[in-house]
Amino acid sequence: MRAAGIDRFGGDVRPLDFDAPASPGPDEVVVAVRAAGVGNWDDIARTGGWDLGSQPPMALGVEAAGFVAEVGGTVRDFAVGDRVAVHSAPLRAQGAWAERFLAGAAEVAALPDEVDFATAAAFAVPSLTADQALRDAVELEDGQTLLVHGAGGVTGRLLVALGAHYGALVIATGSPSGAEALTAAGAAQVLSYSDSSWPETARELGIDCAVNAVPGQAALALTTVRDGGHLATITSDPPAPARGIRPTEVYVAPDGPRLAALLRLLAAGTLPLDVGARFSLPDAAEALAQVRRGTHGSAVVLTFG
Ligand SMILES: NC(=O)c1ccc[n+]([C@@H]2O[C@H](COP(=O)([O-])OP(=O)(O)OC[C@H]3O[C@@H](n4cnc5c(N)ncnc54)[C@H](OP(=O)(O)O)[C@@H]3O)[C@@H](O)[C@H]2O)c1
Structure with a gap:
């Protein structure tokens, strides 16, 4: 699968290719990513300052939105094709800057129809x-x-x-x-x-x-x-x-049910999230550079397909 990440801690972000995640474990979900968030915490992960439990070469990214592509045997809350958002860390396989993102079902939230994938992806963390x-x-x-x-x-x-x-x-x-x-x-x-x-x-x-x-x-x-x-x-x-x-x-912790409640507040217009820039996967390095330069409250996302 296509991805973006690093070959070594401190290295530049570049396009990478990885095997898609193996079948999900019983309580896991594979998300077909439509958008992934880019935040300054990704730069901390890039330099090794945030241990995501994975070693380079690795895809970066800890938040995404998309469709459920596969579910594990004990997952009851999600089905293939559902629209979802997710924050997952430590990583179970590759990061979210990739076509498929493996996460625990408890980290995943249903995405209200009113919220587009880019907004949801940048909102999770x-x-x-x-x-x-x-x-x-x-x-x-x-x-x-x-x-x-x-x-x-x-x-x-x-x-x-x-x-x-x-x-x-x-x-x-x-x-x-x-x-x-x-x-x-x-x-x-x-x-x-x-x-x-x-x-x-x-x-x-x-x-x-x-x-x-x-x-x-x-x-x-x-x-x-x-x-x-x-x-x-x-x-x-x-x-x-x-x-x-x-x-x-405070260090952000994955929490699907809490994210679902927050997404409902976003859908109702109670919370703001402004996506200021969208990049495609091969331009992930420039997306992260823009975040490092500062965005004055606008989020940056990678969009897929
Ligand atoms: N611990 C965690 O789990 C966690 C999670 C998320 C974020 N973070 C960290 O929290 C920080 C903020 O995150 P963010 O997403 O809001 O970052 P951000 O979108 O990059 O925004 C940073 C903002 O800080 C403001 N700023 C800069 N210097 C300032 C100063 N001296 N006094 C007051 N405001 C100042 C700027 O506001 P103006 O545009 O108005 O100048 C800027 O827009 C980052 O360092 C991030 O890595 C940590």
Whole structure:
């Protein structure tokens, strides 16, 4: 099958050819991929910083959408031909930048008809990350004031929208040019991160919990949280506990039923996901380069056939 990935950790992304996955195990599903997401976490996997349990040569990619092509013997929730989205890691075979993606049935979600494959593919990782940060890590409660630091990105915007959906008053940091999109996503106030006084302004607003999405800035985000509040970071930079705040590191975990619920919110228009660029499989290197350069909240996908 056609794929894109790496020959060695740290190497350039290039087209590769692999055998299609063998028949699925009893609780597994093979997805015929129609679109796969490209995020900056794929660059971390490319350089070996995220162990996907696989060694090069390997296809990259941990999120996809498409049709169910094969199901294992004990799978009851999916049938061949179903439209689905999936985040799966560690990898069971090759990554999602390939014509077929093998995943556990428990990692797969039914895809509502209203959501196209490209949107669903780019939604899986950032939406699960945002939901796990808000509900599992900071245990956000209705009526709390939530800071999202680094709200201008794909994951950041979903943190804002989900926070508002769960009843928080959301304060977001972003660039002035992205403020309109953040307000549309549900931010009550957008603080410009280029204004160095933003942490002080945030502190004055009384932040109950914060989620950091800016690499290296969890410690700065912590300074805005009230004593005894909650901080989660999704960028592997947890500061030491302080003032009764115990920072939590969040790493996205596959969860099919949760992804299905999030996709229903996307289909209903409650959550935003804007696909800004589509590339074909042979251009995966350029897709990843675009993500590295920054996309200001627009997602990048590979589309197939
Ligand atoms: N732990 C996990 O499982 C997990 C999962 C998903 C993502 N992540 C990580 O979380 C981070 C954010 O993800 P993403 O998908 O939102 O990335 P993204 O789409 O690349 O967005 C990054 C955004 O950060 C904003 N930004 C840059 N410098 C900033 C600063 N100094 N202060 C505030 N905002 C700043 C920019 O906003 P403007 O465009 O407004 O300038 C940019 O759009 C990435 O590092 C990613 O690797 C981790």
